[in-house]
Amino acid sequence: RIYLIFNPVHFLVDSSDNIAELIEQLEAGSKQSVGDFDAYSLDHTTLFVKGKQGWIMDGDPQRSAKLLSEQLTIASNKSIASLKGVGKFLERNDEVMRIVVAMTPANASGWTCVDASFGSNATQVDVNAIYLNANGDEIDMNANLQKINSKLIDYTAPSDVFVAAMGLRSDTDWDAILGYVQAVYPLDYKQRTLMGLILPYLRRIDGTIMVAAGPMADATMSAGDIENQISFVVAIEMNKDNIKKTMSDINGLISTMGLSALRDGNSIVWQVAGSPAITLTAEGNCLVFANRSLKQLGNDAARDCMKGNVVAVWANIPDSMGEVTYGGRGFSLDMEVSDDFEADFRFNGSNAPILEQFAMLMQADGNVNVVDDYDSLGFTPIDTIK
Known part of the structure; x- marks a missing residue:
């Protein structure tokens, strides 16, 4: 099970054997002792291990280990699943991934809970998100916004x-919105300066x-x-x-x-x-x-995507245009925010399951085209594995 609590990424496994397998799969460096943790270097990050748990953090390993120890002390070593509302969300087993983002950096006492699944015969990724306050109650995401005209x-x-x-x-609370953005996607100094220049116009x-x-x-x-x-x-x-x-x-x-x-x-x-x-x-x-x-x-x-929502993004890049303009696949995306968040993403030009399409795109040969004939993919399709 993997939890993303903003920073760090937190792994909770059934046994120490699973941790050893994880270390091998991540191709981590040799073990070092940093504070109370076994530390393994990764690309630009460090994997910290203690018992059946692991954390991936960026930055200086010594500083990260100290920060991690402080976080664990504050949490009294309780599982994130024990937090009100968050535990119930994490225990659902109907999706392939669940992420919880703490909203403390946004000066808010709550959690953004995100899940991902595969829809439309596994050809697209469906992402949904809800916001829970400190009491574990679901709060509408459209409080600062109004419906699109x-x-x-x-x-x-x-x-x-x-x-x-x-x-x-x-009267939109721009400070709250920017705080939310900062929590989900931290802005660097230049980005914050730019937002400072744009903000007076946004308030109009x-x-x-x-x-x-x-x-x-x-x-x-x-x-x-x-x-x-x-x-x-x-x-x-x-x-x-x-x-x-x-x-x-x-x-x-x-x-x-x-x-x-x-x-x-x-x-x-x-x-x-x-x-x-x-x-x-x-x-x-x-x-x-x-x-x-x-x-x-x-x-x-x-227009259909925008109807009844406070935020919406619609994109449909034809496959041929994607290849010509940036050397990649075309795709379609629908993203909507009303009281919660929903997004659907799929590649254009193929009806193969999207995991297989991702696998083909990550192959060394960038000229490989995704095909719809599963027998020619060279490996066992995900949906046939029992």
Whole structure:
């Protein structure tokens, strides 16, 4: 059993033989004694072992061992499964992986609980998450947000391969949201500085922010000059006073960058040499950036994904485009947040079980194509093992 409690990763096994097997499979270095633990070096991390338990931590081994001892003392050596609500979540046996992330770095006394399983005949990965407070009660994840305004999806195009949206209130607790991000994905100094610059503009949002992108109608996507072949639109709802302030700020920024811009009523148009013109337009209570016409047909698949959610991401990269633009497989992703979190991921271009597709992608020969004929895969499919 594996628990991820933010940092470290915690292993709990049935016997010391399992620990020995784990050490062998991880190709760990030779054993050293660090504090109260047996320590084994891994790539950029250290595996600490004590009894039937193991922990993987990054950083200086001496400091990590000391921190780990302090954590165990605070926890009185109780299993993470003994925490209210968390134990019940971890004891479910219907998924292939369960992760618990402590929200202490976000100044919150609770846990984000994530599970992963395989769906659609094992061809996709399904990920779900819930938030538990300190009492083990499930709390809705949409407390700081509001439902996405699906009318903004009218700006999208059927050719878009990526659409994301989030519904925000004017009184959104950005400190709580950034704290949550910091807990799940720690930001470094440069990232925190950037967020400090962006945050005043984020606080102006009052409604939905939506981003969509896809290939230009007359362009064939290629890795060489992909940035000039992308058609995009960004739509942001805010009150009209903040729209005026933002347009004024952006107009000043354009001048500072030495770019020439044309202002026409509620629109500002500017262009970087060799790139499509970008238009900033105020439409009612919506500010829209785009390098294409705002009159589009919409993207019905993305619209279905956004409906009724406070956060949603829809992506559908055709297999051929994936290979041409970044040398990888195409994929599809649906991610939704309402009161909880749900995400579905699958590769395009094959109906083979997704674990087999991952295995093929990790082979040394990068030119191997995943096929649907299981007999030619060269190993026993997962779903036939008894």
